[in-house]
Amino acid sequence: MGEVRGMIFDIKRYAIHDGEGIRTTVFFKGCALRCRWCHNPESYRKEAEAALRPMRCVGCLRCVEACGHGAISEVEGRAVTDFAKCVVCGECVEVCATGAREIVGREVGVDEVMREIEKDVVFYDETGGGATFSGGEPLMQGEFLCELLRGCAEAGIGTLVDTSCYAEWEVVERASGLAGGFLCDIKHMDSEIHRQFTGVGNETILENIRRLAKAGRKIVLRMPVIAGVNDDDRNVEAVGRFAAGLNGGVERVELLVYNRGGWEKSRRMGGRYDVMDGEGVSAERMEAIAERLRGAGLDVRIGG
Ligand code: SF4
Ligand code: SF4
Numbered sequence: 001m002g003e004v005r006g007m008i009f010d011i012k013r014y015a016i017h018d019g020e021g022i023r024t025t026v027f028f029k030g031c032a033l034r035c036r037w038c039h040n041p042e043s044y045r046k047e048a049e050a051a052l053r054p055m056r057c058v059g060c061l062r063c064v065e066a067c068g069h070g071a072i073s074e075v076e077g078r079a080v081t082d083f084a085k086c087v088v089c090g091e092c093v094e095v096c097a098t099g100a101r102e103i104v105g106r107e108v109g110v111d112e113v114m115r116e117i118e119k120d121v122v123f124y125d126e127t128g129g130g131a132t133f134s135g136g137e138p139l140m141q142g143e144f145l146c147e148l149l150r151g152c153a154e155a156g157i158g159t160l161v162d163t164s165c166y167a168e169w170e171v172v173e174r175a176s177g178l179a180g181g182f183l184c185d186i187k188h189m190d191s192e193i194h195r196q197f198t199g200v201g202n203e204t205i206l207e208n209i210r211r212l213a214k215a216g217r218k219i220v221l222r223m224p225v226i227a228g229v230n231d232d233d234r235n236v237e238a239v240g241r242f243a244a245g246l247n248g249g250v251e252r253v254e255l256l257v258y259n260r261g262g263w264e265k266s267r268r269m270g271g272r273y274d275v276m277d278g279e280g281v282s283a284e285r286m287e288a289i290a291e292r293l294r295g296a297g298l299d300v301r302i303g304g
Pocket of ligand 2: 068070071087093
């Protein structure tokens, strides 16, 4: 059997917000959810896609000539892209000297990713860090994820899986036997509101978290706090009850500050993803939410 391969869109070294210590975060491409506040909408689709950073474009029009698929045309001296016609050939990236054009997503083998992760073993050892597999949704590429988790385990590198927990239990279970722990997103406790803002209900997610807790896995719950979406007392109370009801299975709850970057990125992808230009909550409100959760007996941290 050949080497297992997967689709990623980035590998970030020296990450400090994706678990304890200094970490290398591998961003998987592809996700079944469509969170309206997502700060990585370039991870939605599993396939590679073309993107454009308009601020970097100097109007040289070399990409217009390079694109043999009619996806880029000159309009009043500007290179205008019709992403619907793009076949992701990468020719425009080759000729763009400013880095305005890029292909997001590439297929990689397990060995290549492991080589990158292993570069910083000394930092992991010194800081209690390791590798974090994030996305997108790493559980959507279960075999690739498990091979990476196995590789890290063999190399003595700690691992975390940063996940929506929206996956078949069999996949979660397989990964859980290899991973050091899970960073599980919790977005809303009301399934209908969850569906409204993410595209799916929360039943599978909550059940997987319960099962992970029952299996004694290390779990950190992470809640992106979005004003007017999930910051109300009723939802916060429900999160507290759920987390506390996992009988000590939750190591910590992390309240994540809203990151507007996704909205800008969706524009880079030709505006084809419906990411909201949302708002976070004030520092005072965030502290009040944290206090309410602490009242449920939980260890709470603001920020990842
Ligand atoms: S090649 Fe790059 S800099 Fe030149 S017009 Fe195209 S996007 Fe802009
Ligand atoms: S990736 Fe290829 S098809 Fe898409 S815009 Fe660039 S040159 Fe055209």
